[in-house]
Amino acid sequence: MKNSPIGVFDSGIGGLSVLSELVKLLPNEEYIYLGDTARVPWGNKSISTIKEYSRECTEFLMDKDVKMIVVACNTASSLGIDSVQHAAGKIPVVEMILPAAEAAYKSSVNGKIGVIGTKATVRSNAYQNAIAKYNTFDNLKVFQQACPLFVPIVEEAMIKHPAAKLIAEDYLSVFKDSNIDTLLLACTHYPFMSELIAEILPNIRLIDTGNAASRQVFNILKENDWLHDQIKDKLSIELYCTDTPSDFLSTARTYLSFELPQAKKADIC
């Protein structure tokens, strides 16, 4: 297993922020990334559709003999995880929710935690429920807010536009009086906006789901003695998309600190 690749999938390109955290922590691993760009976004789709798409992505990665599946998509982590686990069999699955919920719990001193995500993620209450399990605070309280415009703002590279600030101020105003000390960015696009979010909500610790998940990936690989045993001079990433690869990656490239390879077409839908 040691030198098998890690399979990572997302509905589109947001999961590249998770890949970015993975390669920082585990630069010697091999990665296969699949973006379901023919059907992106998933956040506005029904639960049964999200389950079906999640299963198809997992099966594609399983055919590549991966040693682990990383569900780099909050919507799939909230709503499609059982179909991923079923398709993955005995291969470990790391999703976005539990590691980030634990990181948020550990970060919070006063037990007041904010969660921002897509409508589907917020509506699922997946993060709220996961955080609530750590009920050691008498006053544990989770405040949730959907920020649906953040994804198109990131995808259109408008994070520095004055309108982005207005929209962010509007969405985040619900946290002004909540006294939260920790904000969980429950969408893989949001780390690209963390500078703006920190400007509006200073002195609040931001939890990046990709960062938290990467630590779990590291721990599982280490426990199983599955860490790749060779040092790599350059990152090993294979990139697949369900739609014909087009210039959609150019925006992603502006956000990443490493080189993305050319994408190949994955025929799963």
Next chain:
Amino acid sequence: MKNSPIGVFDSGIGGLSVLSELVKLLPNEEYIYLGDTARVPWGNKSISTIKEYSRECTEFLMDKDVKMIVVACNTASSLGIDSVQHAAGKIPVVEMILPAAEAAYKSSVNGKIGVIGTKATVRSNAYQNAIAKYNTFDNLKVFQQACPLFVPIVEEAMIKHPAAKLIAEDYLSVFKDSNIDTLLLACTHYPFMSELIAEILPNIRLIDTGNAASRQVFNILKENDWLHDQIKDKLSIELYCTDTPSDFLSTARTYLSFELPQAKKADIC
């Protein structure tokens, strides 16, 4: 044919602005509307994917014995029209581009016309090419601008948000010195923003693709003597979605002046 329904499809709910124009002009017709909500949006997908989705939507409507197909989607009209026509056989197809290009040409006095749409529509140059065919102005000039944030702004019911104005002013600033007298709204979502657009670009005539297409639908039905021959006391609309019908329609309802029925599931993907 007279009393057969008219089939209308779109990638999602934007085409309801076209349906809205159709029922204004032809209230006695029966309509079957299909929104491909399981795979919305199409504007960021490849041409081959758009052709495939367009064919599947057309085949669904053909199975319902429609007398006409209305492609209430600018992306499909720009990039998927040949696969619609192939699947429709002898049934007439009305798309968004030619009727609106003609309306824009007829509206313009100085031959300077603006076109706004999704990235895919603008990149296809479909409207620019269609307008250019009416080359009776010595100085005919088409100015194009993609406005990718407009669709999520409409879908999030944020058209009155200050950020919407900032974004619209930014996108539309390219027209300030162009001296256009006509602006073609080449996306079915944009008519819902026409008040804001008119505020930023006063004294410019806005061309609504749904309105222009509806006139062509009327003319074709009349020429063929296919106009529905019974007066209806209430609108006859059947609504299908490819995803499980959910609350995505609630925003659409806020924009429409007529009642939408409950949506049924269309199993085409």
